[in-house]
Amino acid sequence: MLFNSIEFLFFLPVVFLIYWFVLKNSVKAQNIFILAASYLFYGWWDWRFVFLLMLSTFIDYYFGLVIHNSQSRKKFFLWLSIFNNLIILCFFKYYNFFADSAGVLLSSMGFKVHPYILDIALPVGISFYTFHGISYVIDIYRGNTIPTKNFVNYAAFVCFFPLLVAGPIERATHLLPQIETNRIFSYEKAVDGLRQMLWGFFKKVVVADNCAIYVNQIFDNYETLPATTLLIGGIYFAFQIYCDFSGYSDIALGCARLFGFELLRNFAYPYFSRDIAEFWRRWHISLTTWFRDYLYIPLGGSRGSVFIVIRNTFIIFIVSGFWHGANWTFIAWGFLNALYFLPLMLRGSNRKNVDLIAKGRTLPTLRELTQMLATFALSVFAWIFFRASSIAEALIYLKRIFTTSWLSAPKYTGIEILLPLLIASMLVIEWLNREKQHALQDISGPLFKHKFFRWSYYCILAWLIIWVGAQQQNFIYFQF
Numbered sequence: 001m002l003f004n005s006i007e008f009l010f011f012l013p014v015v016f017l018i019y020w021f022v023l024k025n026s027v028k029a030q031n032i033f034i035l036a037a038s039y040l041f042y043g044w045w046d047w048r049f050v051f052l053l054m055l056s057t058f059i060d061y062y063f064g065l066v067i068h069n070s071q072s073r074k075k076f077f078l079w080l081s082i083f084n085n086l087i088i089l090c091f092f093k094y095y096n097f098f099a100d101s102a103g104v105l106l107s108s109m110g111f112k113v114h115p116y117i118l119d120i121a122l123p124v125g126i127s128f129y130t131f132h133g134i135s136y137v138i139d140i141y142r143g144n145t146i147p148t149k150n151f152v153n154y155a156a157f158v159c160f161f162p163l164l165v166a167g168p169i170e171r172a173t174h175l176l177p178q179i180e181t182n183r184i185f186s187y188e189k190a191v192d193g194l195r196q197m198l199w200g201f202f203k204k205v206v207v208a209d210n211c212a213i214y215v216n217q218i219f220d221n222y223e224t225l226p227a228t229t230l231l232i233g234g235i236y237f238a239f240q241i242y243c244d245f246s247g248y249s250d251i252a253l254g255c256a257r258l259f260g261f262e263l264l265r266n267f268a269y270p271y272f273s274r275d276i277a278e279f280w281r282r283w284h285i286s287l288t289t290w291f292r293d294y295l296y297i298p299l300g301g302s303r304g305s306v307f308i309v310i311r312n313t314f315i316i317f318i319v320s321g322f323w324h325g326a327n328w329t330f331i332a333w334g335f336l337n338a339l340y341f342l343p344l345m346l347r348g349s350n351r352k353n354v355d356l357i358a359k360g361r362t363l364p365t366l367r368e369l370t371q372m373l374a375t376f377a378l379s380v381f382a383w384i385f386f387r388a389s390s391i392a393e394a395l396i397y398l399k400r401i402f403t404t405s406w407l408s409a410p411k412y413t414g415i416e417i418l419l420p421l422l423i424a425s426m427l428v429i430e431w432l433n434r435e436k437q438h439a440l441q442d443i444s445g446p447l448f449k450h451k452f453f454r455w456s457y458y459c460i461l462a463w464l465i466i467w468v469g470a471q472q473q474n475f476i477y478f479q480f
Contacts, residue, residue, distance in 0.1 A: 001044035002475070003251045004205055011041065016258055020185050027182050031156045034259070041161035042124070049123040052088070053159060059084050060133035061154045064140050064147035074141055081137045089130045092123055097326030125165035127323055131290060132158045136172045138294055145173045153179050160261070162252040166245070166475055168266040168286035175261065183260030193257030195440040198461055200250025203243035204475070205465050207422055211240035214419070219387060222397045226408035230401045234380045237387045239423050242271065244476045245284070250438055269434050271427070272357050274371035276340040276378060277350035287323070291316050302345065313345055314338045329385050329394060336382040356435060422468070 001007050015037045023029040043050040063081035067074050090098075136154075139145045148154050157176045158164075218225060218233030225233075249266035256263045270282035280288055296316045300308050314335070321334020344350040357372070358364040364372065381398070388394035433439045443454050 001041045003248065003255075004201065007044065011037075012255065012258075019259060024185070027180075028152075030183070031152050031179060034161075035152055035156045035159060038156070038159040038161040038164060042159065042164055045124050045165075046121065049121075052092075052123055052126075053129060054155075056085065056088055056129060056133060057155050057158045058151075060136055060158070061147075061151055063137050064154075065149070067137060067140050068147045078137055078141045082134055085130050085134050089126060092120065092126055094326045128167045128169055129158055129164065131169050131287075132172075135169070135290060135294060139172055145176070148176060148180065150180075160256070162255040163263060166248050166252070167284075168249060168252065168264045169290050170264060170286070174264060178261050185260065189257050189260070192441060193254040195443075195458075196250050196254030196257070196438045198254075198458060199438055199440045200247040200252075200254060201465050202247075202461050203250065203426060204247030206468050207426055208240045208242075208244035208247060210419055210422070210468065211236045211243070215240055215387070219393075219397075222393070222400065225400075226410065227401050227403075228408060228410040230397060232410055234384050234387075234401075236419075238271075238376070238380045238383050241383065241386070241476055242267075243426065248475045253438070265437060269430050271376055271379075272372060272431065272434060273375050274353040274357060274368060275344060275349075275375055276337065277344045278353040279375055279379060280337070280341070281354070287320065291320055295319065306346065309345060310342060313342050317341065324386070327389075328391050329388050332391055332394070333382050333385045336385065340378055340382070359435075362432075418468070422464075 001011060015033075019030055019033060023033055039050050039053075042053060060081060063077055063084075067077045067081070070077055136145075136147075136157075140147050153176065154172075156179050157170070157172060160170075160175070160179075163170060215233055215237045218229055218236070222230060222233070246267040253263045253265070264286045266284060266286050268282040268285065270279050273279035273282055296312055299312045299315060301312060302309050317334040317338035318331055319334070321330040321332070321337075324330045324333075341350065344352075353371075357368055384397055385391070385394045388397060430439045433441065436442060443457065
């Protein structure tokens with residue numbers, strides 16, 4: 001089920017009313033109901049994969065108990081659990097990639113092979129719920145948490161419908177205690193959740209989906225378009241993927257708050273970053289910190305020789321790229337970001353910009369503005385590899401940007417004036433509210449003190465969602 005669908009428009013209020021008004025006196029009943037609603041939400045896409053989700057959930061629940069109770073074979077059961085998770089993930093997500101790559105390699109060596117390719121759909125959200133399970137058993141092994149003996153509670157943690165298909169990637173240490181304790185309805189939190197959902201829908205439906213129309217046209221016809229248009233296509237995709245994914249995260253966090261849960265923040269205005277290191281502290285935060293805690297630090301992190309630092313930096317970014325999809329383009333995207341990040345790491349300046357940009361000021365300095373634009377340009381360059389269907393396509397796309405005429409008028413530039421204005425308005429609102437958790441967290445200022453003006457603003461956003469909204473499109477990160 002999509003957040004931006006008619007079905008969800010009916011699903012959410014029904015679940016909300018039953019959860020708070022029928023089951024409010026029993027946290028056990030609430031958790032059972034949330035789990036059932038989550039399975040319905042997930043099964044709406046393809047009910048057959050609900051059983052795969054149940055299997056994955058049970059495996060990690062079982063191994064969590066075994067690891068906790070084992071005295072001498074904890075590491076064995078930990079690796080067995082991780083292996084089971086990775087086998088499921090690799091089979092559905094990466095089998096065809098490895099089979100096809102092996103076939104190409106063997107063919108180049110003179111062997112005639114015809115690899116068997118599976119004709120199956122990729123289960124939505126498999127990378128997200130697999131990582132939930134892996135972090136759970138690792139945290140138990142490390143002694144950071146103890147396993148729950150209540151399967152419903154654990155399953156609700158893994159399958160909670162707002163985060164199930166595209167994150168954020170939660171930790172059991174953060175969400176499971178919230179599931180196990182009584183929740184009390186908070187009007188203030190619910191209103192704040194609705195505001196964050198409204199902003200998420202605006203970014204997704206109004207900005208991202210309209211960018212997608214022109215991004216698709218440009219990338220489908222890149223061999224015949226001038227450099228100006230190709231550059232616009234790269235910029236539009238940068239805003240498409242940001243507004244699509246951060247919009248989903250805003251909807252997920254706001255929706256969870258309606259039910260009394262606080263999820264991990266996933267985006268912190270990454271395009272206001274002054275270098276790539278700051279960008280990665282602000283982009284897909286739950287995944288970045290997951291790889292840091294469960295892969296980068298165990299490998300040695302930034303400790304040790306220069307070789308160790310370089311090795312770990314490339315491992316973390318390339319694995320992050322491969323997590324996104326079974327295509328060499330994602331690996332190239334990760335490799336590029338490692339190249340961007342490495343000089344900062346080697347100079348020890350990767351944590352230079354940890355404070356809020358232009359803190360206490362309305363406008364950035366010229367130096368800060370230049371740093372933001374340079375960081376954004378680097379990210380756009382890398383996003384072209386992310387969006388392209390192949391390495392060859394990305395290289396030709398970039399070559400045409402730097403070699404074709406810049407005097408030709410751009411084509412497919414969007415809703416000529418409206419789309420750039422929508423992007424600009426989104427950036428202005430987020431810039432003015434960059435100190436807050438989300439752009440509509442606290443509508444303040446002389447104008448919005450009056451309820452009439454606040455509600456007028458909400459109505460304008462809702463009207464734009466309905467009027468400017470493009471045709472219903474999947475969230476980009478569903479494919480991961």
